Amino acid sequence: MEMIEEAPQIEVRNLTMAYGSKVIMKDLNFSIEKGEIFAIMGGSGCGKSTLLRHLIGLNEPARGEVLYHGESFTRAPQDRRAQIMRGFGVLYQSGALWSALTLAENVAMPLEEYTDLRASEIAELVRYKLALVGLSGFESYYPADISGGMKKRAAFARAMALDPEVLFFDEPSAGLDPITSRRLDELIVQISESMDRTVVLVTHELASLLSIAKRAIFLDVTTKTQAVIGDPRELKERSDLPQVREFLNRGDGPVPCSS
Numbered sequence: 001m002e003m004i005e006e007a008p009q010i011e012v013r014n015l016t017m018a019y020g021s022k023v024i025m026k027d028l029n030f031s032i033e034k035g036e037i038f039a040i041m042g043g044s045g046c047g048k049s050t051l052l053r054h055l056i057g058l059n060e061p062a063r064g065e066v067l068y069h070g071e072s073f074t075r076a077p078q079d080r081r082a083q084i085m086r087g088f089g090v091l092y093q094s095g096a097l098w099s100a101l102t103l104a105e106n107v108a109m110p111l112e113e114y115t116d117l118r119a120s121e122i123a124e125l126v127r128y129k130l131a132l133v134g135l136s137g138f139e140s141y142y143p144a145d146i147s148g149g150m151k152k153r154a155a156f157a158r159a160m161a162l163d164p165e166v167l168f169f170d171e172p173s174a175g176l177d178p179i180t181s182r183r184l185d186e187l188i189v190q191i192s193e194s195m196d197r198t199v200v201l202v203t204h205e206l207a208s209l210l211s212i213a214k215r216a217i218f219l220d221v222t223t224k225t226q227a228v229i230g231d232p233r234e235l236k237e238r239s240d241l242p243q244v245r246e247f248l249n250r251g252d253g254p255v256p257c258s259s
């Protein structure tokens with residue numbers, strides 16, 4: 001039992017990811033500790049989102065497995081998997097909110113679906129989650145009435161509705177201006193630190209990567225496996241691998257795959 005307590009929050013073992021016979025990445029091995037902000041980096045189309053999808057159970061490994069707290073998520077029975085998944089908060093690239101629902105109704109949705117809380121308790125929690133992301137007073141607004149940055153923050157509040165242990169972000173700053181994007185980064189750090197939440201993010205934004213990720217994995221499209229894991233600031237200056245230094249020292253914007 002004790003061993004399980006000390007196991008990393010997330011562990012990826014010998015993971016090979018494929019779509020049909022097309023292998024995207026192979027032999028991935030890494031772990032993510034509780035409370036860490038961990039980034040997945042690499043050129044465009046190299047498999048970052050695919051890796052995220054494997055971590056949250058939307059894709060199945062071709063080989064290998066994903067473990068949470070030392071327990072195999074990949075091999076767990078359906079009901080146990082669903083239970084583990086309840087501990088995930090996911091914010092997708094589009095950050096899609098239901099356009100016909102107010103912000104409060106959007107955040108309330110997961111609570112209504114997955115808990116037995118009373119309406120008044122849900123309303124209270126919704127107010128609290130929206131306040132956490134700086135959206136107090138906007139409860140009755142519709143997504144169409146607020147800015148892109150506010151939509152992302154509302155989607156963030158919704159992702160946190162069920163107090164997830166791990167927050168997954170796929171390109172959280174996509175489509176945001178640099179200042180709004182920076183505010184979102186600060187919010188991610190603040191929530192992770194104050195609530196001791198693990199954050200796993202896929203991002204193209206160098207500024208985000210370098211300012212918020214404590215560790216990052218670099219997926220190398222040429223070798224189709226991980227090239228290195230480390231603190232992106234150190235890798236930027238000192239990585240032995242030219243492709244990693246180049247990636248971290250490029251101008252902003254996506255880097256194409258070599259193909």
Ligand SMILES: Nc1ncnc2c1ncn2[C@@H]1O[C@H](COP(=O)(O)OP(=O)(O)OP(=O)(O)O)[C@@H](O)[C@H]1O
Nearest residue numbers: 019024042043044045046047048049050051202204
């Ligand atoms: N459902 C799918 N079926 C087949 N191939 C797919 C599917 N989804 C993605 N791919 C392919 O898998 C590879 C990795 O895609 P993925 O979206 O994971 O990369 P990425 O690094 O997240 O890209 P980006 O940075 O552009 O978002 C790409 O070559 C893509 O075309």
